[in-house]
Ligand SMILES: Nc1ncnc2c1ncn2[C@@H]1O[C@H](COP(=O)(O)OP(=O)(O)O)[C@@H](O)[C@H]1O
């Protein structure tokens with residue numbers, strides 16, 4: 001966190017770069033489609049790094065030829081959750097693959113308050129760390145408003 | 146997104162800037178598609194002319210945009226009307242190719258759907274279904290067969306209306322992403338447009354597909370056979386001529402589609418005949434030849450004899 005000014009969360013690809021433009025997002029999706037990966041749009045307002053499973057915005061999209069359809073879905077999701085994290089996932093379904101092939105953030109809350117670290121001293125001098133998002137103090141859907 | 150397109154900054158080209166339409170035409174390689182259209186499809190003169198005209202219009206429009214004479218993307222949505230089997234789907238495929246070569250669609254694929262693919266069974270089902278189809282068609286052409294079934298005025302709460310509204314929105318807002326072609330019977334389509342003026346106003350090109358004449362149907366039959374390395378014998382040819390004349394007057398006649406089906410069945414009978422005569426020496430030519438008897442066994446020829454016979458119920462598309 002200390003190297004990351006402004007508390008932007010950095011998960012998935014490109015997250016140390018400035019936010020991708022729609023044009024850049026389109027190019028990335030093109031690459032996914034070219035590889036026959038299924039593409040899905042997901043959202044969350046729980047930025048904890050261990051929160052791996054975000055909510056799906058609709059079902060993953062198979063058999064698309066052109067990125068415009070996915071951009072349409074991203075924009076729908078942005079409209080519905082303007083202040084959530086939204087990411088695009090590409091899934092490689094080929095046998096033996098069967099795993100996410102791409103994942104990158106396409107929308108983030110305007111204010112990202114960042115994380116606190118709680119240190120707990122246990123068993124002599126051992127320390128356990130807990131990372132907590134300040135935003136997650138509030139209930140779901142009220143975190144970034 | 147194109148707000149950065151500040152026209153004042155772009156230099157205005159002088160009126161006598163030279164334009165090489167022929168070169169543009171050549172570069173687009175649409176002649177190839179038009180030629181293929183000419184060769185592969187028998188008849189359809191008015192359709193071919195309209196496609197040619199539309200291609201020219203789009204080409205000129207593209208050049209005009211390059212010269213900043215127009216900036217709006219033209220409306221490309223179309224409507225193909227005509228009876229079944231008149232070549233609407235086939236021509237739509239070619240249209241997708243032409244639009245692709247002219248750069249009006251990015252991929253040039255065709256997604257062909259009917260009401261069932263767009264409209265759901267319960268509340269909340271239709272929008273995702275329609276959007277799913279739209280997303281698949283993006284970058285290409287969405288071909289909606291018998292589009293008028295989307296509109297069911299007898300049922301006020303029909304989900305088709307929801308699908309129409311989503312389509313209208315996409316047809317307006319995503320003109321660069323998707324071209325929609327509606328297809329179906331002429332009279333039903335006219336009625337549909339009458340009650341859906343929004344749809345009518347978004348369709349720029351209407352193309353009507355006439356029924357084929359018997360000689361055209363015959364030429365189509367020969368072309369279809371040749372494509373599969375078959376031919377008629379002299380008698381077979383005559384028999385098929387008779388077949389067409391009879392079939393055309395019967396129910397459920399579907400132009401070229403009926404011809405294709407008839408030929409499929411003729412090939413089946415030919416195979417049976419060859420098999421039954423296995424004791425005879427066969428040649429390559431035998432395997433290629435459709436004889437009169439392969440045609441004459443069709444139900445079409447029994448019709449007048451078996452008119453009231455119970456057996457005729459077995460099939461209605463022989
Ligand atoms: N003019 C034509 N020449 C050759 N084949 C044709 C012609 N028109 C239609 N066909 C063939 O007839 C069949 C039905 O055509 P299709 O395009 O599906 O008709 P529609 O969509 O109008 O019902 C296809 O197999 C097509 O290849």
Ligand SMILES: [Mg+2]
Nearest residue numbers: 230233234290
């Ligand atoms: Mg058809």
